[in-house]
Amino acid sequence: MNALEFDRYSIRFGDFQVLREISLGVEEGSFVAILGPNGAGKSTLLKSVLGLTQGLPQEGRVQISGSVRVLGKDPGEVPPDWMGYVPQVKGFDRSFPALALEVVVSGLRRSWPLRIRPEERRRAEAMLEQVGALHLAGRRLGRLSGGELQRVYLARALIREPRLLLLDEPATGVDAVGEADLYRHLEAYQSAHSQGAARVTVLMITHDWEAAQHHASQVLLLNRRVVGYGRPEAVLCHECLAEAFGHVGHAHSLVMGR
């Protein structure tokens, strides 16, 4: 079964066409890296999968046509526990008084914990340990670095054992070691929770072409429409990149200049 099924999906905010006629199927168990220039509609695509397109800040009307199916359902109908979402850490309010452990437990409860029960604490700590962040459990969220925050958010997303993982630029503000760890944790989770027919699908927005090439099973090149979708070696070609980005810069030579 396809984890995601887009059929001529378009979204427009007033006069601004964000996504145009997106048609593609993402097979269950894929690790998809979404690449594209700024303003290409990558986050909007992710939010469409999460069923958040009605909650986007916007002026004027939102017009949506076509359809998205997520794990065989309409996005709004998908049980929230099936999806784990790691938002961009830069959008987070650092003044909110919270401990890392509470953030992880919020992923389990889908609400904010007034008091953490022993069983929840045990599970949250185990999850933090899996992503190498147990030492952060009692730390205040506002005092964590980008890489530390990203681990806490990853633990938050994974604790509900989702079938679909959505990550929005998870490596932003993370050092090289942290980034390598991130992919290791994602791959470990994906293989540990993929048995038989039930396989975990990962959808990740990134600006890191090299990471996409090395870790993703599929690459989606997006620039308001699908420029290319398929295996990394097929999609990250000279013509496709030129088409998606309008020019081929230094980053491209990094990827192709092996």
Added chain:
Amino acid sequence: MLEALQFPFLQRALLAGLMVGGLASYLGVFVVQRRLSFLGDGLAHAAFAGVALGLFFHTEPLWVALPFAVAVALAITWVRERSNLGDDTAIGIFFAVSVALGVLFMSLRQGFAPDAVAYLFGSILAVTKADLLAVGAVALLVVLAAPLWKHWAYATFDRELALADRRPVSLHDYLLAGLVALMVVTAVKVVGIVLIAAFIVIPAAAARLLSRTFAAMTLLSVSFGVLSVIPGLMVAYQLDVPAGSAIVLVQAAVFALALWLRR
């Protein structure tokens, strides 16, 4: 002070002060953390317009101010949701319109309105049984809404995550705004239009300085809000100064202490 408590008007003042202090500082936690500190002022001025309209029609002002302020609270929430104007702008517009309407209704009413002054600065010592009942009713509603704490807190932490988890964030926003409006209107008689915003903002801000968790911030804020009332009223009684001002100055002292402790 203790022997003074045998006077029913002081008993009512203390009870009303404690309830308003507790309610404002509880709801204030969400207001402050959502960066809506201006909301208290905006709604207090909506209450002013409502009171002015009530005085103009020679009816009980609170019965006009209540629906008026709730309507403004819902309208502010609606504009915030439907546009990407900043929260401060949405509130600022309604604030200005409310003051304009309030002044207009006041001027339409013939003659001087000494009772309007009581609403501007509050008159905690003149709190009636009916005023007390109104504050009590709002307190009951807020207690009934206590199970929403975890949802309000979650959406305050990250609205998008709460939406992705299919929580009715928008409905909860309207409920919160409606409760803040009800609280502000019933508190206006007690602490006055000018000072109610302080009751919402100062205890919560002081609590945030000292808290590691949102639960602790809530508890601390309510403690500050309730406990500031007692010394405030004592000072007001002993020195014969307005109680609302005295309580707010105690809150400000608590805030200053929190700021110093945090260093």
